[in-house]
Amino acid sequence: MDLAYTTEENSFREEVRKFLQENLSTRLSQKVKLGNRLNKKDMTEWHETLNAKGWLAVNWPKQYGGTGWSAVQKHIFDEECWAAGAPRTVPFGLNMLAPVLMKFGSEEQKAHYLPRILDGTDWWCQGYSEPGAGSDLASLRTSAVREGDHYIVNGQKTWTTLGQYADWIFCLVRTSTEGKRQEGISFLLIDMNTPGVTVRPIILIDGEHEVNEIFFDNVKVPVANLVGEENKGWTYAKYLLTHERTGTANIGNSNAALVKLKQIASEQKKAGKPLSDDPYFAARMAKVEIDLNALKTTNLRILVEADSGAAAGPESSMLKVKGTIIRQELNDLARRALGPYALPFSSEAMEEGYNEEPIGPDYANAIAAKYFNNRKMSIYAGSNEIQREIITKTKLGL
């Protein structure tokens, strides 16, 4: 047992830090740190910066243009990126579709799509959830009916994050209604520019346009866009859900949020003294810090084990549940730390180039909105209740 980073890992951290200092613009990091709105250009800019360095596809093996990093390196990179205020990379192509293509896609599909994910040609979004298929994903009804060299797709997907920017969508579609529900699902790649595809925004409670509904009306999709075998899509989707574990625990994200919380609590005053000196508030901050400190080690234990070839298991469910509880607690504390200045909110102030005097401290505007935005965390990617179901089935044997 050894908790220390190796000399190589420490110098890797230095290298990452130096890269971030030199290549992450203050403009971008300020936006991230203040919780302001990132547009497509911002996200693309950071995507290209990382790709130019060869540090974009941290989870990919080298042969496909990835970094081939160890679990600990990925963890270090994640921590440093969040600490520096780098935008997070858009995960749909990089971390969700790509592993599925590498494992189950044809050679043609790999050769065609993977480089286009790296160079940013294709922006991908995810077509899983439907109005009637949320936690019960296998009840999805969007249908793909084979007609010659094409599937004809009809139906509706929802909660499609950043679908308004997407060129392509990877979808779970129903290709059979026979047998078990899970056995009639296929994994299909659909060009968003195909006639019959319509994107409609869903505005969330913080006023942001982050997710969308996607409608498919007799959309013709070439059979060549099927990944793997017909009716095996459920297996591929499950692989995807357990494959990508680096970010599940939100360690880097929560680290950065804790740093920011401490800063706010030291600047906000209660009875003339810093709020961080208040025993009750200090206790709440300490509790979440202790939890995060433990989860950091849980995360590393699981990642290091995965590096040595252990199969993906219910551990990612544990990381998801605890990681989102911690992140949301940090949102709650940040909101409370502001006191009355959690109340004022200006959507315009979240835009770049906003020049008016802030109401209250400059970091205050986005805090309460972010609290609401992050309520999504315990709902998405398999709600925390679904994660507990997975633990019940796999670990408790009930």
Add this chain to the structure above:
Amino acid sequence: MDFTLNDDRRMLSETLERFLADNYDIEKRHGFAMQEDGFSSDMWQQFAELGIIGAMFDEASGGFGGEGADLMVVFEALGKHLVIEPFLATLLGGTVLSQVDGHKALLEGAISGEAFLALAHGEPSSRYELSTVTTKAKQSADNWEISGDKSVVLGGGSATHLIVSARTSGDADDEAGISCFLVEKTDNVVIRNYSTLDGYGAAEISFEKAKGILIGKEDKGFDLIETAYAAGITAISSEALGTMTVATDLTVEYTKQRKQFGVPIGKFQALQHRMADMLIELEQLRSSIINAAGNLKSERNLREREASGCKYLVGTIGRQIAEESIQIHGGMGMTWEYAVGHFAKHIIMIDHVFGDTDHHLERYIALGRK
């Protein structure tokens, strides 16, 4: 970064687990508790022969372990069987002795199972504060004389050698000015021996001009004690993890057997999700123990912060596991006859050893400001 056990520790773990599985079920444990010393001297000798006592100390001290990971392995296994022999008292006393010169023979005696050590530090009004010592030591012509009261001394009744903290200078709450002494049990030492709620031996001890031999340097005893307590926290946290694991396992098993409304109660989602949360928290606790154990040799502030963070989680997670285990068992969890209640009692009582949840949260915050 390496979270695996090396071969020696894996063997230690397997040896101990097998020995306990064969020799230490709950009924036997109840029997051992009824013996004169409050534990089984025979078992203690066997633990010594298996090298389990020596695993708590490094080679320089006559043992063959002494790392945080060794403590984790040993105490997690002990916790799974609610072992009542005086491992913790031996660890505390032995860790004090291992930091100074001149007491190697006594420590070797403890490792071989002949000598019994206890650290008499806490006092009736010190609560959990490590630096609060009012017991006095006065230098006489050829010796030190110790006077004062010590409370809830783990293993104090069965100890052959007492290691006693006493004030040699400074005020009652000062870290400086505390010294450690080796005290023999003479007429000047009055011991009231008892068993704790969860079945472990402890004692109230009064000293009236009892003769003491100085351990280490005068006025420098605090560091010795704090270091021993840091090891103690790693140990008892690991023990708690073992006990909590069994309580959780018993609970999950029970829900598979117990039927109500025509189905095993484990089919009810209201119970399933609570048990899933128990598993999640056990992983959190294991990680926190790894952090404490892995930093036992780190600089003081880091070591103590990790220890306090860990002990805080032992208290909060422990309460969750103990209460849920009883609740999910229903009435059976309340009975003496069924095992889970004994595990729950030990989990909760551990919160009162070396400082509870509130104490360690406050301490964690204070250390963070330094």
